[in-house]
Amino acid sequence: xxxxxxxxxxxxxxxxxxxxxxxxxxxxxxxxxxxxxxxxxxxxxxxxxxxxxxxxxxxxxxxxxxxxxxx
Amino acid sequence: xxxxxxxxxxxxxxxxxxxxxxxxxxxxxxxxxxxxxxxxxxxxxxxxxxxxxxxxxxxxxxxxxxxxxxxxxxxxxxxxxxxxxxxxxxxxxxxxxxxxxxxxxxxxxxxxxxxxxxxxxxxxxxxxxxxxxxxxxxxxxxxxxxxxxxxxxxxxxxxxxxxxxxxx
Numbered sequence: 001x002x003x004x005x006x007x008x009x010x011x012x013x014x015x016x017x018x019x020x021x022x023x024x025x026x027x028x029x030x031x032x033x034x035x036x037x038x039x040x041x042x043x044x045x046x047x048x049x050x051x052x053x054x055x056x057x058x059x060x061x062x063x064x065x066x067x068x069x070x071x
Numbered sequence: 072x073x074x075x076x077x078x079x080x081x082x083x084x085x086x087x088x089x090x091x092x093x094x095x096x097x098x099x100x101x102x103x104x105x106x107x108x109x110x111x112x113x114x115x116x117x118x119x120x121x122x123x124x125x126x127x128x129x130x131x132x133x134x135x136x137x138x139x140x141x142x143x144x145x146x147x148x149x150x151x152x153x154x155x156x157x158x159x160x161x162x163x164x165x166x167x168x169x170x171x172x173x174x175x176x177x178x179x180x181x182x183x184x185x186x187x188x189x190x191x192x193x194x195x196x197x198x199x200x201x202x203x204x205x206x207x208x209x210x211x212x213x214x215x216x217x218x219x220x221x222x223x224x225x226x227x228x229x230x231x232x233x234x235x236x237x238x239x
Contacts, residue, residue, distance in 0.1 A: 024192065024196075025129075025197055025198055025199050025200050025202070026129060026131065026163035026189070026192045026197060026200060027163075027189075028133075028200070029131055029132075029133045029163070029164060029165050029169075030165065032133040032134070033133075
């Protein structure tokens, strides 16, 4: 019974793990679209930047830009 | 028996995304046939690169450094074209209209090709955008440029100048 449970867990974990597919570099065009950004609204972006600067803590508002991994 | 099966299953399932290998210096450049972006009915055959020094550049309109690279590549193409240097730009835009808009803003004289079925991208498997593969006259990849920085231009020019002196 214990073995069966372990086997089931491994099967589920590997099946879920395999679902985490890599997005190839050349397929990141959709991710680079402005409406795909975490902070797509320019005003919200500016406010976040100001907030981060005032609190001396950047990175709390997620990642900006995206796509080619170059920004 | 059960344990072996589980190990085999885990290896196969978890290694699948990592199976595709990146083309690196020393590898033979893959051959490809594809349509020209400017004239989709015309085919571009990589056999035209045989005996020449070629730079295969993967680009897209959504990639900032790709835009920076284009004028530099065009300058090199014009400078070394008569010595047997060819640049081929492989477009990776999902929508052809995006590529067309880009081509209007950044005009280049070297051939730009489509890769609708991702056949070329899968063969070269670039890990960044842009990525350029400098291929020698014998068809081997000699240098891979991942991304495009200000120092890449001079580096690439020196590499092209060196490779065009080599005999096929």
